[in-house]
Amino acid sequence: MSTLSSPARPEAxxxxxxxxxxxxxxxxxxxxxxxxxxxxxxxxxxxxxxAGDLLALVSGSADPGVWHVLEGARLPRLAGAVLVGIALGxxxxxxxxxxxxxxxxxxxxxxxxxxxLAVTAVAAFGITLPFVSGLGVAFxxxxxxxxxxxxxxxxxxxxxxxxxxxxxxxxxxAANSLVSLLILLFQEETTGLFAWGSGSLSLAGFHxxxxxxxxxxxxxxxxxxxxxxxxxxxxxx
Numbered sequence: 435m436s437t438l439s440s441p442a443r444p445e446a447x448x449x450x451x452x453x454x455x456x457x458x459x460x461x462x463x464x465x466x467x468x469x470x471x472x473x474x475x476x477x478x479x480x481x482x483x484x485a486g487d488l489l490a491l492v493s494g495s496a497d498p499g500v501w502h503v504l505e506g507a508r509l510p511r512l513a514g515a516v517l518v519g520i521a522l523g524x525x526x527x528x529x530x531x532x533x534x535x536x537x538x539x540x541x542x543x544x545x546x547x548x549x550x551l552a553v554t555a556v557a558a559f560g561i562t563l564p565f566v567s568g569l570g571v572a573f574x575x576x577x578x579x580x581x582x583x584x585x586x587x588x589x590x591x592x593x594x595x596x597x598x599x600x601x602x603x604x605x606x607x608a609a610n611s612l613v614s615l616l617i618l619l620f621q622e623e624t625t626g627l628f629a630w631g632s633g634s635l636s637l638a639g640f641h642x643x644x645x646x647x648x649x650x651x652x653x654x655x656x657x658x659x660x661x662x663x664x665x666x667x668x669x670x671x
Contacts, residue, residue: 468516475515476508483508514638521650524657531664535595540576543602547609548579550631554613557627558620569645579605 477484481503490496491504522540529538529545540546552575553568555561563571586601587594613631617624629636657664 472512472516475512476504479503479508510638510640510643511635513640513643514635517643517647517650518633518635520654521646524650524654528657528664533595533598535599537599538595538602541606542599544579544583544606544609545576547606547613548582549573549576551575551579551609551613553630554616554624554627558616558623560623567645569642569649579609 473485473488476488483500483503487496487500491500525545526539529540529543530536532538533543549572552571556563556568556571566574583598583602583605586605587597589597617628
């Protein structure tokens, strides 16, 4: 007499890790590293302000001179570095999505060089633009240079993304050469612009950060809203 074997029970599926968990973990680690590096930065400098002074400042028992040192130089530089880092990171991601090329960045597409050239040219020739600050001049210069790069790389079919990077690199070198020429010819008018173009934060202040912060926040918010549509560009035509 044959016996019927009972069917094997299906194995329970392995628990799936939510997709947001790795992202949340990476975000937490990044924020923790940022806080640690920020605290380390606040203890660096010619003035004698160390970690003990920071702890005393948090507890309210620090010397008044500690806050003056932080407010006058170190906190503005820290805020500027964080703001610029967010702006460069967001712009790099956007340019890579639009150009469909991992090499695309504000440097390789001559965006930074165009902004630098516009600010240098306005200072060298003494051009006065009412109701337009240096930030606005840099933005217009970057926008015009990006348009020039796009026009130079038009066409090309499948090689369009490669042509875009090549056109951007060539335009960036030309713009940087013009900047160097203007700085040499108009040394008095362009005083301080060499450090500005090199990315120095020594001149950063809360006033300039207050001007740039709303623009960066709005740009990042718009990028997050448009992120699903930008992801579709990676799929090609």
